Amino acid sequence: MSNLLVAVDGASKGNPGAAGIGVVVYGESGKVVREISEHIGIATNNVAEYAALIRGLEEALKLGAESVRVQTDSELLARQIAGTYKVRAAHLSSYHERAKSLLAQFRKAEISHVPRGQNAHADRLASKAANGETHAKNKKNKKPNAGGGQKMKVVAFNGSARRDGNTAILINRVFNELEKEGIATEMYQFPGRTIRGCRACFRCIENKDGHCAFWDDVANECINKMAEADGIILASPTYFADISTELKALIDRAGMVSLANGYMLKRKVGAAVIAVRRGGAIHAFDSINHFFFINQMIVPGSSYWNMGIGREIGKVENDEEGLRTMSNLGQNMAWLLKRLKE
Ligand SMILES: Cc1cc2nc3c(=O)[nH]c(=O)nc-3n(C[C@H](O)[C@H](O)[C@H](O)COP(=O)(O)O)c2cc1C
Numbered sequence: 449m450s451n452l453l454v455a456v457d458g459a460s461k462g463n464p465g466a467a468g469i470g471v472v473v474y475g476e477s478g479k480v481v482r483e484i485s486e487h488i489g490i491a492t493n494n495v496a497e498y499a500a501l502i503r504g505l506e507e508a509l510k511l512g513a514e515s516v517r518v519q520t521d522s523e524l525l526a527r528q529i530a531g532t533y534k535v536r537a538a539h540l541s542s543y544h545e546r547a548k549s550l551l552a553q554f555r556k557a558e559i560s561h562v563p564r565g566q567n568a569h570a571d572r573l574a575s576k577a578a579n580g581e582t583h584a585k586n587k588k589n590k591k592p593n594a595g596g597g598q599k600m601k602v603v604a605f606n607g608s609a610r611r612d613g614n615t616a617i618l619i620n621r622v623f624n625e626l627e628k629e630g631i632a633t634e635m636y637q638f639p640g641r642t643i644r645g646c647r648a649c650f651r652c653i654e655n656k657d658g659h660c661a662f663w664d665d666v667a668n669e670c671i672n673k674m675a676e677a678d679g680i681i682l683a684s685p686t687y688f689a690d691i692s693t694e695l696k697a698l699i700d701r702a703g704m705v706s707l708a709n710g711y712m713l714k715r716k717v718g719a720a721v722i723a724v725r726r727g728g729a730i731h732a733f734d735s736i737n738h739f740f741f742i743n744q745m746i747v748p749g750s751s752y753w754n755m756g757i758g759r760e761i762g763k764v765e766n767d768e769e770g771l772r773t774m775s776n777l778g779q780n781m782a783w784l785l786k787r788l789k790e
Contacts, residue, residue: 451476452513454504456520457570458496459578464656467491468577469500470570473507482507485573487580489658489675490709497522498543499672500574501529501559502663505550515556519567526561539655546663600785601632603673604681604721607695611639614723614764615683618756618774622681622721625778631785636673638694641666646700652708660701667701674702675712678785680745682736683721689728691735699739711744717784718745719777722755723764729755748784750777 453474460467467490473482484507488499501518508516520526527533528544529551535544551557564571604623608615616635623633642665651661658675660667674680682699684691691699706713718740722729733753740747754777756770757763764770 450512450514451516452481452508452511453517453519454508455567455570456497456500456504456518457567457574458491458493458498458500458522459571459574460491460493460496461578464490464492464495466578466580467493467496467499467658468574468579469496469503470573470575470577471500471504471507472569472573473504473511480569481511483573485577486672487577487676488672489712491657491659494522494524494537494540495543495655495657495659496574496578497525498540498547499659499668500570501525501547502543502550505547506669509550509553514554516551516554516558518557518559519562520559521562521564521567521571523561526559529559539651539657539661542651542661542663549664599630599632600678600789601634601676602626602679602681602717602781602785603677604633604635604683605670605695605698606635606637607682607684607692607698608637608723609639609692609694610685610761611637613685613761614756614758615685615721617762617764618721618723618770619681619683621771621774622719622778622781625775626679626782629782629786631679631782634673636670638666643667643670643694643697643701645697646704650704652705656709658705658709658712660705667698670698671702671705674716677716678789679717679719679781680713681719681721682739684723684732684736686722686724686728686732689731691732696735699736703739703743706743714744715788716745717781717788718743718747719781720754721774721777724755724757725759726757729753746784746788748777748780750774750780
């Protein structure tokens with residue numbers, strides 16, 4: 449897939465208001481190879497346009513594109529990227545920088561402004577996402593939601609430095625129960641990805657666009673996933689009696705953005721999951737719960753505190769009580785999500 453066309457659009461209901469992005473990636477034959485429709489929380493139109501561009505470029509890179517043609521119906525976006533308009537709004541400058549740095553990764557990249565009618569597909573995906581409708585082609589639903597309508601989703605962030613280690617095994621136990629109840633799941637793992645701590649610039653409080661002002665790592669990708677989900681699992685191995693650095697960075701970045709945007713995670717369901725060799729799990733568990741409680745989230749319990757014991761990868765499978773605790777947590781989380789949805 450060396451040469452891709454990426455149609456992007458952002459929509460905001462209120463400017464600023466509930467916002468979404470739409471991206472359609474076309475292969476060389478003109479066939480659609482990817483459609484993205486994502487809710488991005490509260491944002492202005494221009495922020496949504498930039499977020500769509502950034503997401504589209506990231507996807508094109510993931511697909512291995514060497515050159516990319518971007519089309520947008522936002523004249524401002526096209527002209528600011530081309531350099532014919534200056535970026536005057538301070539809150540757009542970090543988006544602009546991120547988009548330019550992504551564009552620089554292609555051998556050839558161009559952006560063109562097209563009339564809205566020519567961008568109808570991306571426009572439709574963005575509007576749906578702004579309205580909170582998820583895009584079915586991106587979901588791997590197994591069973592319809594008992595309450596009917598839109599399927600619920602739980603996203604888990606696994607803070608471990610080891611992909612698919614003990615923390616992942618514990619998360620999957622929780623997922624098994626959620627999936628039995630028709631709730632979609634996604635695990636986000638950090639190895640190979642970069643997330644930094646909060647830089648205390650407080651631009652998220654000025655911008656109030658549902659995002660961190662810095663786009664040079666995966667924080668906003670994670671924040672978008674949190675904003676879209678009904679339930680959030682924050683999971684970590686115990687590192688020196690606390691959570692991992694990556695998970696702490698996510699907590700600080702997402703926590704500040706949530707508070708800056710009127711508690712955007714309010715009343716979502718949250719659960720902590722901890723892997724531990726021997727000691728410190730309760731402290732790590734508490735660190736995560738502080739995040740849920742200050743965000744006005746709702747936290748289900750289990751039959752023990754949510755931890756599983758083991759050191760080498762796979763050893764948590766021997767901790768029967770730990771596994772049971774995860775299954776019970778999954779059942780309670782599903783029960784709570786359904787009650788809240790009713
Ligand atoms: C940097 C580091 C610090 C750790 N600190 C602790 C600790 O304080 N207490 C403990 O019981 N285990 C500790 N461990 C062990 C891990 O918590 C344990 O192996 C866990 O199962 C790893 O989960 P994972 O497979 O998902 O990475 C530490 C491991 C590492 C790499």
